[in-house]
Amino acid sequence: VAATNVPWLEGLNPEQLRAVETLDGPVLVLAGAGTGKTRVLTTRIAHILGTGRASPGQIMAVTFTNKAAREMKQRIGGMIGSAVEGMPWLGTFHAIGTRILRYHAELAGLKSSFTILDTDDQIRLLKQLIQAENIDEKRWPARQLAAHIDRWKNRGLLPDQVPASDGVFANGRGVELYEAYQERMAVLNAVDFGDLLVKPIKLFTENPDILADYHRRFKFLLVDEYQDTNVAQYLWLRLLAQGTDETKPNICCVGDDDQSIYGWRGAEVDNILRFERDFPGATVIRLERNYRSTSSILATASHLIAHNEDRLGKTLFTDMVAEDSEEKVTVASAWDSAEEARAVCEEIESLQTKSHPLNEMAILVRTSAQMREFEDRFFTLGLNYRVVGGPRFYERQEIRDALAYLRVIAQPEDGMAFERIVNVPKRGLGDTTVRKINALSRDQDMSPLAAARLLSETEEIRPAARTALRKLIEDFDRWRGNLDTLPHTELAEIVLDESGYTKMWQDDTSPQAPGRLDNLKELIRSMEEFENLAGFLEHISLVMDVDSAEQEDAVTLMTLHAAKGLEFDTVFLPGWEEGLFPSQRSLDENGKAGLEEERRLAYVGITRARKRAKLWFSSNRRIHGLWQSSIPSRFLDELPVDHVDVIEQTSSYGGYGARGYGNYGASRFDKPLEMDSAYQTPGWKRAQAARSTGKRPSSGPMTIEGELVARSVSTKASSFALGDRVFHQKFGYGDVSLIEGNKLTIDFDKAGRKKVVESFVTPHNQ
Numbered sequence: 203v204a205a206t207n208v209p210w211l212e213g214l215n216p217e218q219l220r221a222v223e224t225l226d227g228p229v230l231v232l233a234g235a236g237t238g239k240t241r242v243l244t245t246r247i248a249h250i251l252g253t254g255r256a257s258p259g260q261i262m263a264v265t266f267t268n269k270a271a272r273e274m275k276q277r278i279g280g281m282i283g284s285a286v287e288g289m290p291w292l293g294t295f296h297a298i299g300t301r302i303l304r305y306h307a308e309l310a311g312l313k314s315s316f317t318i319l320d321t322d323d324q325i326r327l328l329k330q331l332i333q334a335e336n337i338d339e340k341r342w343p344a345r346q347l348a349a350h351i352d353r354w355k356n357r358g359l360l361p362d363q364v365p366a367s368d369g370v371f372a373n374g375r376g377v378e379l380y381e382a383y384q385e386r387m388a389v390l391n392a393v394d395f396g397d398l399l400v401k402p403i404k405l406f407t408e409n410p411d412i413l414a415d416y417h418r419r420f421k422f423l424l425v426d427e428y429q430d431t432n433v434a435q436y437l438w439l440r441l442l443a444q445g446t447d448e449t450k451p452n453i454c455c456v457g458d459d460d461q462s463i464y465g466w467r468g469a470e471v472d473n474i475l476r477f478e479r480d481f482p483g484a485t486v487i488r489l490e491r492n493y494r495s496t497s498s499i500l501a502t503a504s505h506l507i508a509h510n511e512d513r514l515g516k517t518l519f520t521d522m523v524a525e526d527s528e529e530k531v532t533v534a535s536a537w538d539s540a541e542e543a544r545a546v547c548e549e550i551e552s553l554q555t556k557s558h559p560l561n562e563m564a565i566l567v568r569t570s571a572q573m574r575e576f577e578d579r580f581f582t583l584g585l586n587y588r589v590v591g592g593p594r595f596y597e598r599q600e601i602r603d604a605l606a607y608l609r610v611i612a613q614p615e616d617g618m619a620f621e622r623i624v625n626v627p628k629r630g631l632g633d634t635t636v637r638k639i640n641a642l643s644r645d646q647d648m649s650p651l652a653a654a655r656l657l658s659e660t661e662e663i664r665p666a667a668r669t670a671l672r673k674l675i676e677d678f679d680r681w682r683g684n685l686d687t688l689p690h691t692e693l694a695e696i697v698l699d700e701s702g703y704t705k706m707w708q709d710d711t712s713p714q715a716p717g718r719l720d721n722l723k724e725l726i727r728s729m730e731e732f733e734n735l736a737g738f739l740e741h742i743s744l745v746m747d748v749d750s751a752e753q754e755d756a757v758t759l760m761t762l763h764a765a766k767g768l769e770f771d772t773v774f775l776p777g778w779e780e781g782l783f784p785s786q787r788s789l790d791e792n793g794k795a796g797l798e799e800e801r802r803l804a805y806v807g808i809t810r811a812r813k814r815a816k817l818w819f820s821s822n823r824r825i826h827g828l829w830q831s832s833i834p835s836r837f838l839d840e841l842p843v844d845h846v847d848v849i850e851q852t853s854s855y856g857g858y859g860a861r862g863y864g865n866y867g868a869s870r871f872d873k874p875l876e877m878d879s880a881y882q883t884p885g886w887k888r889a890q891a892a893r894s895t896g897k898r899p900s901s902g903p904m905t906i907e908g909e910l911v912a913r914s915v916s917t918k919a920s921s922f923a924l925g926d927r928v929f930h931q932k933f934g935y936g937d938v939s940l941i942e943g944n945k946l947t948i949d950f951d952k953a954g955r956k957k958v959v960e961s962f963v964t965p966h967n968q
C-alpha cells in the first residue's frame with residue numbers, strides 16, 4: 203500500500219495509484235472483475251479536483267447506467283468533501299449526448315426543447331411512413347424497420363452513410379424510409395435514443411469550431427465499462443479526445459474484455475483491444491488484485507472464464523486469506539423451477555434470521571421470465587424485494603397487455619383494460635374511434651365494450667374501423683363463451699393467438715421481442731396455479747398493489763446483464779441449465795461467439811458475490827411452453843471441483859426423481875402429485891366434465907350477450923319518434939325512419955340512409 207498523505211489515495215495499491223496519478227496522456231486500465239476499476243475512476247476524478255488540476259466543468263465521465271452515475275457523484279463528494287462547487291459532466295452516453303444536443307440544438311436542426319421519443323412513438327411514426335409509401339405493413343412491420351434503424355445508429359450511420367450493400371427491408375427501401383423518418387422527426391422537433399449518439403457525431407464533424415471548443419473545455423475524459431461501447435459511442439469519444447497538442451483531453455478508459463456482454467446490442471469488444479493503436483503512447487495498467495470476493499469465488503470465476511479462447515487473458519488473485527468460515531461456491535439442484543424458487547427463498551430467510559440484511563442479497567437470472575416464480579414466492583412469504591433494471595414481472599408492457607385481454611373477458615366493464623388493447627396489436631382502430639367509444643360510454647353510462655358494440659352496429663365510424671371493431675367484439679364474445687368450457691390457461695393461449703398479440707411480438711425483430719414472448723409463456727404458466735381466471739386476476743391485483751421497496755431492506759432481483767458493476771455479499775444464480783444458460787438463442791444465432799458471450803455473462807454473475815455464490819439448476823423447466831427435463835449447464839462442468847460444493851438433494855421433494863418424468867409430460871395441465879391436494883379441481887378436469895355432459899356449469903357468469911341485453915332493456919325509451927327531423931355532426935340533417943333501442947336509422951338529406959347512435963343525434967325543430 204502506497205504511503206501518502208492525501209486522504210482519497212489512502213489504501214490504493216501501487217497499480218491503482220499509478221492509474222489515478224497518471225493524469226497526462228491516455229490511460230487504459232484493463233483488469234478483471236472486482237479489482238477496483240470503478241474505484242480508480244472515481245478516485246481519479248476526486249484527485250483531479252482535489253489537487254486543482256481541473257474544475258468540475260472540465261471533466262466528462264461516462265458510466266454505463268444512470269444509477270452508476272449517481273453513485274459515483276456521491277462517492278466523489280464523500281472523498282473530497284464539499285469544497286468543490288459544481289459537478290462534472292457525469293452520466294451515460296445518452297445523458298451526455300442529450301446535454302450536448304440541447305446546447306447546440308439549432309446546429310443539429312432542432313429546437314432546444316426537443317423531445318426524446320420512446321419506442322412506442324418511434325414505431326407509430328415508422329408505421330405512418332410505411333403506410334404513406336404503400337408498403338405492405340404485414341410483410342414489413344414497423345418494428346423490424348425500427349430494429350434496422352437502431353442497428354445503423356449503433357454503428358454511427360446516418361441515412362447517407364448506410365452502405366448500399368445493406369439494402370434491407372421492403373426490397374431495399376429501408377434506407378429511404380430511414381431518411382424519411384429522420385426528416386419527419388426534425389419536423390416534430392424530436393429525436394430517438396440512437397440520435398443521442400449519432401447527432402453529436404454529426405454535429406462535431408460538421409462544426410470543427412464547436413468540437414475545438416469542447417477540446418479546450420474538457421481536460422479529462424473518463425469512461426467506465428469501456429468493453430461495452432458500441433461503434434457510435436466509440437466514434438463520439440474519439441472525436442472528443444482529439445484536440446491539438448495544447449488542447450488534447452486526457453482520456454482514461456477502464457474495462458474488462460471478459461465482461462463484454464452487450465455484443466447483441468452492437469457493443470464491440472475490439473474497441474478495448476485497439477485502444478493502444480487509437481491513442482498512441484497510452485499507458486496500459488493492469489490490476490490483478492481482487493478486493494471483492496473470497497478465494498473460492500474468484501477461483502471459480504477465473505477457472506470458468508479460462509474456457510473462453512477469445513480473450514486477452516489475465517491473472518487475478520486475492521489477498522483475502524481463506525478463512526475456515528469461508529464458504530465454497532455451492533451448486534444445488536431442484537426438481538423444477540418452483541422448487542428452485544422455494545429453496546432459494548428458504549435460504550434467504552435463513553440468512554435473514556442470522557441477521558444478514560436483505561440488501562446484501564441478490565438473485566441474478568438469465569432471462570426476465572425467470573423472475574415471475576421468485577416474485578410470487580416473495581409475495582407469499584411477505585419478503586421485500588426490488589427488481590432492478592426493469593419493471594416487475596406483472597408490470598411489464600406485454601404482461602399488462604395480456605392481462606388487459608383477460609380482464610375484458612372476465613370483467614367486461616373494465617374500461618381501462620379495453621382501452622389498453624382495443625388497438626393492440628394495431629387493427630386500424632385509431633384515436634378517433636377510441637374517442638368515440640369513450641364519449642359514448644361516458645354519455646350513456648355503459649362499459650366501453652358495450653359502447654364499442656353499439657358503435658360497430660352503426661355507421662358512426664368508418665366502415666374499415668367498423669369491421670375491425672365488430673371482429674374484435676365477436677372475438678371477445680367467443681372467448682367469453684369459452685370461459686367455462688376451456689381451462690383458463692388454454693383460453694389465455696387462444697386469446698393471445700387469435701387476437702394477433704403473440705404474432706405482433708413474433709414479427710418484432712427488436713432484441714427485446716424474444717424475451718417478451720418468453721414472458722407471455724411464463725404468464726400462462728403462472729395461471730396454472732389458480733383454479734380459474736377470476737382467482738388468478740384477483741391474485742394479480744393483490745401482487746400489483748405491493749409497494750416497491752425502494753428504501754427498505756430488500757432482496758434484489760435482476761438479470762445478469764443489469765448486474766454489471768454491482769456487488770453483494772450473497773448472490774443466488776438460478777437456472778444454470780442448457781438452453782437457458784447458455785441460452786439456446788445465443789448459440790443458434792452466434793455459435794461459438796455466442797457461447798463465449800454467455801460464458802462471460804456467467805463470469806459477471808459469479809464475480810458479483812463477495813462472500814457467497816450459490817448456483818442452482820432444475821431438473822425440469824418449462825421452455826417455450828412445454829415441460830422439458832433439463833440438462834445441467836455445461837458451465838457447471840467447467841467449475842473447479844476444489845472450490846465448489848455440490849449440495850446433494852435431501853429435500854422432501856426428492857421422491858419425484860423416482861416417480862419418473864415420463865408421465866409428467868402427459869398433460870400440460872397435470873401437476874406433480876405433491877401439488878394435487880392444493881389443486882383439487884384442475885381446470886382441465888372441470889372442462890372435460892363440462893364437455894362430456896354438454897352442459898355449462900350453472901354457476902357460470904352471464905355471457906356478454908346477456909350483459910348487453912340487460913343493458914339495452916334498462917336504457918330509457920328513445921326520445922325520438924319516427925319521422926322526427928334531426929341533426930347529426932357528421933351526416934347533417936335527416937329524418938328518423940327506424941328506432942331500435944338506442945340505435946336510429948335516419949334518411950339523411952345528403953348522406954343517405956345511415957344507422958347511428960341516438961346520443962350523437964340532436965332534435966332539429968323546424
Ligand code: ATP
Nearest residue numbers: 213214215234235236237238239240241493494767
Ligand atoms: P467490476 O469489474 O465488477 O466493475 P471493478 O474493477 O470496477 O469491478 P470496484 O467495484 O471498483 O471493481 O471494486 C470492487 C470492490 O473492491 C469495491 O467494494 C471496492 O471498494 C473495493 N476496493 C477496490 N480497491 C480497493 C483497495 N485498494 N482497498 C480496499 N478495497 C478496495
Ligand code: MG
Nearest residue numbers: 239240241767
Ligand atoms: Mg466496475
